Amino acid sequence: MAQSLQFSISISPPTETFSKRIIPRPYLRLPVRRPIVAVHSEIASPSPRVLLSNNATLPTAKLPVLPLFTADLAEAIEVDRVTEAELKENGSRSTRRTKFVCTIGPATCGFDELEALAVGGMNVARLNMCHGTHEWHRTVIERVRRLNKEKGFAIAIMMDTEGSEIHLGDLGGATTSANVEDGDIWTFSVRSFNSSPPEHTISVNYDGFAEEVKVGDELVLDGGMVRFEVIEKIGPDVKCCCTDPGLLLPCANLTLWRNGRLVQEQTAMLPTISSEDWLDIDFGIAEGVDFIAVSFVKSAEVINHLKSYIAAVSHDSCVAVIAKIENADSLKNLEEIIQASDGVMVARGDLGAQIPLEQVPSVQEKIVQLCRQLNKPVIIASQLLESMIEYPMPTRAEVADVSEAVRQQTDALMLSGESAMGQYPEKALSVLRSVSFRIEKWWREEKPHHHEKVKFPDVASLLPNSVSEELCNAAAKMANKLEADALFVYTNTGYMASLLSRCRPDCPIFAFTSSTSVRKHLNLQWGLTPFCLDFSDDTESNLNRAFTLLKARGMIKSGDTIISVSDWLQSIQVINVP
Ligand SMILES: Nc1ncnc2c1ncn2[C@@H]1O[C@H](COP(=O)(O)OP(=O)(O)O)[C@@H](O)[C@H]1O
Ligand SMILES: C=C(OP(=O)(O)O)C(=O)O
Numbered sequence: 001m002a003q004s005l006q007f008s009i010s011i012s013p014p015t016e017t018f019s020k021r022i023i024p025r026p027y028l029r030l031p032v033r034r035p036i037v038a039v040h041s042e043i044a045s046p047s048p049r050v051l052l053s054n055n056a057t058l059p060t061a062k063l064p065v066l067p068l069f070t071a072d073l074a075e076a077i078e079v080d081r082v083t084e085a086e087l088k089e090n091g092s093r094s095t096r097r098t099k100f101v102c103t104i105g106p107a108t109c110g111f112d113e114l115e116a117l118a119v120g121g122m123n124v125a126r127l128n129m130c131h132g133t134h135e136w137h138r139t140v141i142e143r144v145r146r147l148n149k150e151k152g153f154a155i156a157i158m159m160d161t162e163g164s165e166i167h168l169g170d171l172g173g174a175t176t177s178a179n180v181e182d183g184d185i186w187t188f189s190v191r192s193f194n195s196s197p198p199e200h201t202i203s204v205n206y207d208g209f210a211e212e213v214k215v216g217d218e219l220v221l222d223g224g225m226v227r228f229e230v231i232e233k234i235g236p237d238v239k240c241c242c243t244d245p246g247l248l249l250p251c252a253n254l255t256l257w258r259n260g261r262l263v264q265e266q267t268a269m270l271p272t273i274s275s276e277d278w279l280d281i282d283f284g285i286a287e288g289v290d291f292i293a294v295s296f297v298k299s300a301e302v303i304n305h306l307k308s309y310i311a312a313v314s315h316d317s318c319v320a321v322i323a324k325i326e327n328a329d330s331l332k333n334l335e336e337i338i339q340a341s342d343g344v345m346v347a348r349g350d351l352g353a354q355i356p357l358e359q360v361p362s363v364q365e366k367i368v369q370l371c372r373q374l375n376k377p378v379i380i381a382s383q384l385l386e387s388m389i390e391y392p393m394p395t396r397a398e399v400a401d402v403s404e405a406v407r408q409q410t411d412a413l414m415l416s417g418e419s420a421m422g423q424y425p426e427k428a429l430s431v432l433r434s435v436s437f438r439i440e441k442w443w444r445e446e447k448p449h450h451h452e453k454v455k456f457p458d459v460a461s462l463l464p465n466s467v468s469e470e471l472c473n474a475a476a477k478m479a480n481k482l483e484a485d486a487l488f489v490y491t492n493t494g495y496m497a498s499l500l501s502r503c504r505p506d507c508p509i510f511a512f513t514s515s516t517s518v519r520k521h522l523n524l525q526w527g528l529t530p531f532c533l534d535f536s537d538d539t540e541s542n543l544n545r546a547f548t549l550l551k552a553r554g555m556i557k558s559g560d561t562i563i564s565v566s567d568w569l570q571s572i573q574v575i576n577v578p
């Protein structure tokens with residue numbers, strides 16, 4: 001394809017044409033420190049060169065690039081459609097702060113259904129590798145990308161590994177589920193069956209299962225949906241009698257209990273990342289997913305291992321690693337796991353099968369707090385609106401649960417079955433949305449529990465990072481006191497944006513980054529509105545540009561108070577939008 005690059009160029013001291021186009025900047029009296037060169041290219045090229053009047057060429061990469069303010073204002077800055085609509089409708093202070101992750105499954109894999117979730121506020125689409133083929137997942141990824149490109153969304157993609165949990169295969173007798181009665185005898189087998197297993201037989205995916213179980217052990221399926229007692233071991237087959245009737249589902253998760261205690265040796269033998277998981281991880285990296293969530297993490301080692309693998313196989317890859325906290329081991333090593341990872345998921349489904357259910361709420365609150373202290377985003381997952389898989393209305397208890405997670409100021413909420421295979425995915429998402437709006441507003445206005453202020457210890461260990469951290473803490477405090485309309489942060493790596501988010505300020509945080517992958521990662525963090533914007537190291541022109549572009553799109557207005565921080569200037573600016 002022939003590429004014709006067209007540039008208009010002006011070099012400072014500003015020429016007539018240029019200075020007329022620049023917007024007034026009453027808030028700043030800084031001298032222009034360096035020549036401003038404005039380059040407007042029609043076609044992005046890896047290293048465009050500018051043709052100067054004397055026919056010499058100049059690589060533009062060496063110049064502070066500042067696109068001219070042309071008619072295509074809207075294209076020069078990217079923000080997702082939903083945020084833009086929210087900002088226009090409600091003003092900047094009332095944008096949603098809590099982020100939403102939706103698991104995609106048969107109910108939502110179509111383009112139109114995905115679009116409905118996008119419109120409803122989905123920030124991250126989650127693909128659970130426990131289900132579906134690579135082909136299926138690839139199709140979903142392509143659709144999400146198409147939505148982003150054609151319809152102006154910015155949905156990130158999270159791949160979730162299967163992990164080494166022990167679970168069942170298909171049910172015998174080709175049924176999709178079975179109502180198991182008290183006293184029913186089922187055989188749990190480690191054999192591999194060519195077709196579906198015989199009646200009242202079910203396969204178990206862990207080869208060591210038959211050797212490890214003992215007569216008298218209790219099998220708990222899906223955290224208590226059905227319980228069995230082991231009555232006889234016959235080679236690869238384990239005969240069990242139902243002691244607590246219920247619904248048996250294929251792929252049900254299995255935990256083993258002995259004398260009232262969880263038997264952990266069985267999972268200790270399993271790798272956290274299985275050989276199949278590695279294939280999925282390679283698939284995810286190749287597809288360029290934004291997050292990989294690791295199931296059943298037991299220690300920080302596995303996270304470090306995966307992170308170094310990602311760095312080795314893909315030099316420019318920016319796949320963030322999320323640790324799922326869902327077993328007793330992960331709780332023992334909680335702090336180091338959080339430190340090692342780029343974010344955390346409180347996977348309450350499996351967690352509730354491994355620790356007593358009544359401990360889950362306090363563990364959740366503890367993880368949310370620890371993540372904030374350590375400056376890592378956290379997702380609350382599983383059964384938030386479980387009844388909405390079948391019903392168009394949530395239960396009051398579910399609304400209370402979602403409210404509590406929002407009150408804890410978790411970064412994100414996740415839908416599982418509600419969006420993957422439920423009957424009301426959009427309705428479920430709209431419940432998350434309305435509850436989040438309401439509780440966030442209540443929090444801002446009433447500052448509940450302000451007396452129980454949590455201490456946030458310093459996170460940065462290196463001096464430049466400490467400066468950034470102090471700047472962000474101070475900027476957020478100022479924003480609250482001055483009732484600012486928005487915080488602006490110019491961020492290359494996303495670090496400063498995360499530090500502002502950690503402060504959970506009253507106003508939204510507009511994070512400007514030139515990296516599309518950083519922008520996607522910010523999708524998971526509380527209160528951040530990520531924008532994609534090319535910026536230079538000239539703070540003054542960056543602010544001008546953001547003001548012009550955001551005003552043109554009705555996202556801020558003259559007179560708004562903005563508090564701005566950036567990494568390189570290391571200062572806080574308080575500005576009234578001109
Ligand atoms: N890709 C998929 N294909 C088919 N069904 C899926 C898919 N993803 C999720 N589901 C369905 O949604 C349910 C809830 O999703 P999730 O919580 O991610 O999985 P799980 O129940 O396996 O932990 C699953 O049990 C499964 O029935
Ligand atoms: C989110 C969870 O993990 P998965 O759905 O992959 O089991 C969970 O266990 O709650």
Ligand SMILES: [K+]
Pocket residue numbers: 128129130160161162163295
């Ligand atoms: K999983």
Ligand SMILES: [Mg+2]
Pocket residue numbers: 295326347349350
């Ligand atoms: Mg799980």
